[in-house]
Amino acid sequence: MNAEALIGRALGTCTLQRLIGQGGMGAVYQAQQSRPRRQVAVKVLMPMSPLNPNQLAAFLERFRRETDAAASLDHPNITPVHEYGEQDGIAYLVMPYISGGTLRDELERFGPLPLDKATHYLEQLAAALDHAHDHGVIHRDIKPANILQTPEGRLLLTDFGLVKIVGEGYAPQVRLTGEGVPVGTPDYMAPEQVIGSDVDQRADLYSLGVILFQMLTGTTPFQGETPMQIAAQQLQVPPPSPQALRPDLPLAAAQVLLKALAKKPVDRYTTAVDFAISFRNALQSSGVQLGVSPLLNGVTSNTGRIFIPKGMLEPARHSARIQTVPGPTAPPPQAEPAAPAARGQFRPGVLPSKKLGQVSPVGGGLLARAPGIADASAVAPADPLSPLPIEAARPAGGLLSRTGKFPLVNGTPKDEMAQQIPEQLSTMTQAPQQDFNTQFAASLLPSTPLAPQPESAGMVKRNTGTLIAPSGQQNTGALRTNTGSLMSINKQQGTGALTLTNGNNETVKLTGPVKVVKVPVAGQPGRYVTGILPVIPADDKISERSGVSLGVKIISISVATVLILLVGAGMFWFMHNRSSQVPQNNTGSGSSVTSTQKTSGAPTDPNILIQDPLDHNAHGWAETPADMYAFKDGAYHITNHTDASGISLLETSPFNGPITYAVSMRQIAGDANSEVNTFGLIFRFSQSVQNKKQVTHFYTFEVLNKKGGYYRFWKYDDSSGDKNKFWQQIGKNVNLGNEFKVGQDANATNTLTATMDGNKFTFWVNGKKVMDATDNSYATGMVGMIVNLKNSEVAFRNLLVTRGVNNPTH
Numbered sequence: 001m002n003a004e005a006l007i008g009r010a011l012g013t014c015t016l017q018r019l020i021g022q023g024g025m026g027a028v029y030q031a032q033q034s035r036p037r038r039q040v041a042v043k044v045l046m047p048m049s050p051l052n053p054n055q056l057a058a059f060l061e062r063f064r065r066e067t068d069a070a071a072s073l074d075h076p077n078i079t080p081v082h083e084y085g086e087q088d089g090i091a092y093l094v095m096p097y098i099s100g101g102t103l104r105d106e107l108e109r110f111g112p113l114p115l116d117k118a119t120h121y122l123e124q125l126a127a128a129l130d131h132a133h134d135h136g137v138i139h140r141d142i143k144p145a146n147i148l149q150t151p152e153g154r155l156l157l158t159d160f161g162l163v164k165i166v167g168e169g170y171a172p173q174v175r176l177t178g179e180g181v182p183v184g185t186p187d188y189m190a191p192e193q194v195i196g197s198d199v200d201q202r203a204d205l206y207s208l209g210v211i212l213f214q215m216l217t218g219t220t221p222f223q224g225e226t227p228m229q230i231a232a233q234q235l236q237v238p239p240p241s242p243q244a245l246r247p248d249l250p251l252a253a254a255q256v257l258l259k260a261l262a263k264k265p266v267d268r269y270t271t272a273v274d275f276a277i278s279f280r281n282a283l284q285s286s287g288v289q290l291g292v293s294p295l296l297n298g299v300t301s302n303t304g305r306i307f308i309p310k311g312m313l314e315p316a317r318h319s320a321r322i323q324t325v326p327g328p329t330a331p332p333p334q335a336e337p338a339a340p341a342a343r344g345q346f347r348p349g350v351l352p353s354k355k356l357g358q359v360s361p362v363g364g365g366l367l368a369r370a371p372g373i374a375d376a377s378a379v380a381p382a383d384p385l386s387p388l389p390i391e392a393a394r395p396a397g398g399l400l401s402r403t404g405k406f407p408l409v410n411g412t413p414k415d416e417m418a419q420q421i422p423e424q425l426s427t428m429t430q431a432p433q434q435d436f437n438t439q440f441a442a443s444l445l446p447s448t449p450l451a452p453q454p455e456s457a458g459m460v461k462r463n464t465g466t467l468i469a470p471s472g473q474q475n476t477g478a479l480r481t482n483t484g485s486l487m488s489i490n491k492q493q494g495t496g497a498l499t500l501t502n503g504n505n506e507t508v509k510l511t512g513p514v515k516v517v518k519v520p521v522a523g524q525p526g527r528y529v530t531g532i533l534p535v536i537p538a539d540d541k542i543s544e545r546s547g548v549s550l551g552v553k554i555i556s557i558s559v560a561t562v563l564i565l566l567v568g569a570g571m572f573w574f575m576h577n578r579s580s581q582v583p584q585n586n587t588g589s590g591s592s593v594t595s596t597q598k599t600s601g602a603p604t605d606p607n608i609l610i611q612d613p614l615d616h617n618a619h620g621w622a623e624t625p626a627d628m629y630a631f632k633d634g635a636y637h638i639t640n641h642t643d644a645s646g647i648s649l650l651e652t653s654p655f656n657g658p659i660t661y662a663v664s665m666r667q668i669a670g671d672a673n674s675e676v677n678t679f680g681l682i683f684r685f686s687q688s689v690q691n692k693k694q695v696t697h698f699y700t701f702e703v704l705n706k707k708g709g710y711y712r713f714w715k716y717d718d719s720s721g722d723k724n725k726f727w728q729q730i731g732k733n734v735n736l737g738n739e740f741k742v743g744q745d746a747n748a749t750n751t752l753t754a755t756m757d758g759n760k761f762t763f764w765v766n767g768k769k770v771m772d773a774t775d776n777s778y779a780t781g782m783v784g785m786i787v788n789l790k791n792s793e794v795a796f797r798n799l800l801v802t803r804g805v806n807n808p809t810h
């Protein structure tokens with residue numbers, strides 16, 4: 001239908017005056033209504049393709065049914081439907097004319113929004129969605145273009161249920177790829193929508209999550225050249241770290257967002273308001289100041305009534321409202337002036353104090369103000385080889401999130417992290433309910449590389465420089481593996497199950513159902529290649545139709561498995577050969593940086609997971625506050641101005657499997673008289689939300705930089721809520737030997753190395769083994785550096801994480 005041709009036409013009480021715009025499902029006109037006399041907007045629905053009389057009748061029936069439900073919604077954040085009708089086979093809706101544009105316009109114009117604005121928008125949209133969901137209406141097509149704005153800035157969700165009216169009867173692949181069909185964007189589609197499954201309100205929550213992601217970062221989580229490529233990522237690729245794109249976003253808030261973007265509906269929030277409240281709480285518990293939530297106050301509805309979102313007065317919601325989600329944080333030191341947190345909230349970035357009634361950290365802090373507590377520097381441990389009382393050598397907590405520079409943590413409890421990807425894959429590999437679903441999912445697998453595949457822990461690697469895109473191979477029908485290598489998909493497997501039809505959209509099309517598998521790479525524990533295998537459809541009709549027997553299919557699977565294993569083994573051989581040509585380790589003194597170390601981008605040795613000379617910010621290290629984190633003089637400096645521990649974490653995927661982690665460091669300023677003059681490595685750092693509470697885990701290996709100092713291995717776990725138990729020393733103190741260069745002069749550069757394999761840890765200093773330890777508390781996590789003493793400064797250089805346990809030579 002030509003939209004322009006309708007201008008001047010009367011539909012019901014309205015005369016169409018001007019075409020405002022045309023979208024995937026129809027055209028919108030500014031119109032003059034005669035009764036009551038007012039300017040309105042009229043949306044004329046247009047089916048996706050010409051309809052025969054039966055189809056038209058079904059379309060109009062859907063229109064009546066869905067519009068009836070949508071028009072019954074009365075909410076201040078939902079565009080009301082004044083009236084709707086059909087005339088000469090044309091279905092139309094009459095709405096108020098809203099002149100403030102759309103959220104899409106605002107995001108295009110201004111990019112990412114301030115945190116408080118994004119939160120307010122989220123809350124308005126969540127309130128609208130909860131209202132609709134309570135009335136049994138699912139939107140199904142939430143996107144910024146469907147969010148209108150009043151001139152005063154109120155958001156109005158529009159187009160409820162329209163996608164169902166217009167799109168029903170079409171398989172999702174038709175909506176995504178059908179020729180001549182207006183293509184709806186898959187950017188906001190939940191995975192279950194992508195494959196055409198039944199959806200419930202949690203699909204809307206996913207789309208709301210995408211919108212929040214976009215409001216915070218200025219971009220949607222997934223990009224691609226074709227709708228199918230984006231859809232494929234919705235299905236199988238974990239979203240990137242919001243914090244990598246929005247560094248001031250606290251980790252707790254990022255985790256809330258990632259939960260909304262969970263691939264499986266069951267892993268998302270149950271209601272939109274739960275999502276919004278969790279997001280607000282996460283921000284506030286991290287110290288972000290926000291205005292009053294519209295969710296917590298009545299807001300005036302279109303009808304002038306006070307609208308109270310569902311459940312807000314119920315005891316559970318009420319408590320949720322006043323009870324913040326504890327972050328990685330503890331109550332602020334009471335006397336710390338820079339701790340403005342309100343009652344019941346937590347200041348960002350401070351690990352709970354663990355010293356109660358014992359020795360205070362030097363420099364004061366919470367405990368230093370307690371009467372009768374001596375300064376740590378005045379207390380010498382009775383037996384330097386036995387573990388000190390924890391309180392004696394630890395500062396009053398640790399600084400974690402002051403900068404908002406947290407590592408990527410996927411909002412998933414630690415224990416679930418490792419399973420996340422296999423579960424996603426198994427979701428995809430479940431026997432299909434319908435043939436077309438499977439085939440569609442299979443056809444979504446793009447030949448052009450998707451976003452970087454995660455390591456097996458289910459994290460997306462970002463900014464790590466470890467993912468190398470081999471150039472010139474992008475359109476060859478190959479899937480990129482998590483190692484940065486390309487695994488070619490066999491064009492003719494001989495089984496007939498996998499056939500590459502590299503069409504215009506560069507998509508791998510498969511003529512049979514497939515499943516995505518991860519196959520371990522021979523000889524490289526923890527490494528996998530991604531591949532696709534044909535599956536035996538649950539529905540035997542496929543076999544019958546294709547005439548392929550079960551036995552043949554089983555053989556096909558075996559053949560394909562062997563092929564994938566061979567490819568994996570070949571990759572290993574190839575990489576192994578290459579790896580022998582480059583140095584295994586780099587734990588130089590830090591006083592000089594070799595030319596190979598300089599290349600902080602893509603390492604050439606596949607065993608090198610991260611190589612960073614730390615002479616500039618190549619990996620998204622924290623740089624704020626500037627007086628705490630700085631790249632200067634060819635090194636990364638952490639200066640601790642607080643009574644807590646200063647920490648910086650490498651914003652990348654957690655490492656699991658055996659690794660060797662080394663950093664060189666030199667103390668620039670410190671206090672050799674203090675028992676807290678400690679600094680060192682932090683590793684297997686992870687955060688998760690357990691029982692609505694954020695939990696932080698990590699290990700540290702630290703050195704006390706003074707004559708007669710020692711090394712210590714610590715474990716941090718705040719899950720108990722008992723501050724006295726957060727820090728636990730593992731093993732005994734180990735006295736410094738000749739290997740350690742005590743002091744702060746130019747020569748006092750030391751390289752600390754930790755090798756870890758499962759529960760076994762070995763620590764090395766300047767190439768000499770100083771400690772062995774065993775602990776099985778944490779299996780995976782981030783690496784970083786820790787500086788404990790207030791007013792101390794340590795310069796770090798030459799960070800290297802390699803796969804496997806590699807004894808350092810220096």
Ligand SMILES: Nc1ncnc2c1ncn2[C@@H]1O[C@H](COP(=O)(O)OP(=O)(O)OP(=O)(O)O)[C@@H](O)[C@H]1O
Binds near residue numbers: 098
């Ligand atoms: N009630 C309204 N008042 C003023 N402008 C409106 C109103 N409803 C929609 N519009 C505008 O009309 C234009 C077309 O809207 P329409 O919903 O048809 O397309 P879309 O949202 O861009 O795409 P899609 O149909 O795929 O959702 C958009 O620019 C939209 O902002």
